[in-house]
Structure formats: C-alpha cells, structure tokens
Amino acid sequence: MSENVTPTVDDLREIADQVWSAYLDPEGIRPFQQGESHEPAKGVSASVSLTGAWHGHVLVTCSSEAARHAAAAFLAMETEEVSDEDMTDVMGELANIVGGNVKSMLPPATLVSLPHVVNGASNRFPTTRQICELAGTWLDEPFSISMWQGRDAGVVAA
Amino acid sequence: MRLILRRIVGQLGFEVSDAEDGRAALDLLAGMETVPNLALVDWNMPNMNGLEFVTAAREDPRLREMTLVMVTTESEQSHIVRALAAGAHEYVIKPFTSEAMIEKLALLGLVPTGANT
Numbered sequence: 242m243s244e245n246v247t248p249t250v251d252d253l254r255e256i257a258d259q260v261w262s263a264y265l266d267p268e269g270i271r272p273f274q275q276g277e278s279h280e281p282a283k284g285v286s287a288s289v290s291l292t293g294a295w296h297g298h299v300l301v302t303c304s305s306e307a308a309r310h311a312a313a314a315f316l317a318m319e320t321e322e323v324s325d326e327d328m329t330d331v332m333g334e335l336a337n338i339v340g341g342n343v344k345s346m347l348p349p350a351t352l353v354s355l356p357h358v359v360n361g362a363s364n365r366f367p368t369t370r371q372i373c374e375l376a377g378t379w380l381d382e383p384f385s386i387s388m389w390q391g392r393d394a395g396v397v398a399a
Numbered sequence: 400m401r402l403i404l405r406r407i408v409g410q411l412g413f414e415v416s417d418a419e420d421g422r423a424a425l426d427l428l429a430g431m432e433t434v435p436n437l438a439l440v441d442w443n444m445p446n447m448n449g450l451e452f453v454t455a456a457r458e459d460p461r462l463r464e465m466t467l468v469m470v471t472t473e474s475e476q477s478h479i480v481r482a483l484a485a486g487a488h489e490y491v492i493k494p495f496t497s498e499a500m501i502e503k504l505a506l507l508g509l510v511p512t513g514a515n516t
Contacts, residue, residue: 263494264403316402334400337443338493341472349477355445 248346253375253386256342260335265314271380278376279383280363284308287332287358288366289340294348296391298366299340301332305360307382308332329358339386368392400470400493404439407497411510413437421447425455434465437509440487442471442478450485457486466507470495 254275261273285308288300303311305328312331313320333356340353357364366389374387401417409415416435418424421444428434438456442449449469456462469482469490482490489503504510 260494263496267496317406330402337400338472341443341493342474344472345474349475353443353472355443 276377287336290354294350298389303384304382420444421452
C-alpha cells in the first residue's frame, strides 16, 4: 500500500472478524454487533503505538465486563476465574493483534510498540485525530476499535 | 498469547514451559537438561524480541535441533523473510485458530497429520 492509504472502518471490521472467529467467538454464536460508539462508564483500554513511516495509535476499548468475557474466551476459562492480570494480558494481546494487522496496510518502515493497557480509564492521545472507529457491542457491552493518527504524520524531521 | 499456545500444544501432549520474553527463554533453556523439540516464539516481546531470540538460539549449537516457529502479527513479506533468514523454521500469523497452529506443527512433523480431527 502507498503512504497515502488510510485504514478504514472496513479494514478494522475485517481484522475484528478474524479475531472474533479465532478467539472470541469461534462457534459463531456471540458476534460483535456493529453500532453506535459510546464510552463505557468503567472500562479497559489497550493500545499500541505505530511509529516510523506512519505515526499513530490503535486503541481497543471496552467495558470491564466485556474485557472479562474476552479474557475468559481467550484463555478458555470461566468468567469467574478471570483475574485483573488476565484481563490486562488479553486486552494487550488484542491491541497487539489488531495493531500488527493494521501495520501491514501501512508503509513498510512502520513499527508496532508493545501494548499499553489502562484499567478504569481510556487512553488519550494528544496531538492526534481519530481516523476511523469500529464501534458497537459485544454481549451487550460496549466495545470499540479505533485508529488515531498523529497530526504530524508524514513529516520527517532531520 | 502464551496461555493460548500453552493450551493448544498441551492438548497435543507436549510438556510446556513458557517464558515472558526472549532473554528469559534463553535463561530457561540454559537450565534445562533436555532441549525442547519446539519453541513457539512471539515476535513482539519486551527486553529481547522474537527475532533476537531466534538469532541467539541459532547461534547456540546446543539448540540446533530445536524447531523454531515464529508467532506474529507481522504478515509483511519482508518480516517473514527476516524471520526465516534468522533461522525460524515456520511462522504463524495472528490471529490464528488452534487448527491452523496444529496444521503448521503437522507440516513440521511435530504432530501426526490429522491431529485436528
């Protein structure tokens, strides 16, 4: 892809479909329902930063309840068994998977950071703008995947 | 991801050890009497990433027989080539199903063909 290509909500949807069928809903009975964006009152947010040829962030945000269900599905355990650490690990892995797949659409010299997970608040990215968001619900809980691009993207400082 | 991999290969009868990053994995391997048949290596790790681990493992004659599979979100051809050039035998791109992982292991001769069924 060229440097001018910007990932879209359709790209995020395609990646999300793969994540759901591989980990969160392998039996196809608990799908992600695309819909309106609304920030959960108490949520978990995980992000990876993309640096180099393209600068921005991929953010996965959901309610604590959705994060608990995600961890249970990922780790094949009951939701009651899921610890805060499990939720953090799984949300970080989700951000890593989405970010890594998004990266393949961006210019080659783009790097993906390790994931950063925040419990009880949402990650904020100063000097960025949201370029796309896949929002909706999973198991009736808010869930969103969004991309944020640095306002100075494309500018190379020497 | 470690727990997912542990579950998949554990169900196939492997005895599994895991480490939090490449450096910890090298330390773990150094303390083992028997070298494992297989290492599933995430690319994106702190301290020592997967590519660095594969490179280090390939430089150690004691680990020569260990099969290295890179588990990564990096689907770019250049990254796959880098991983294979460093010494990885195969790669699996995340997200993957357990069936996809088992298929790769069957291709490498580490599990019987048809272990999915």
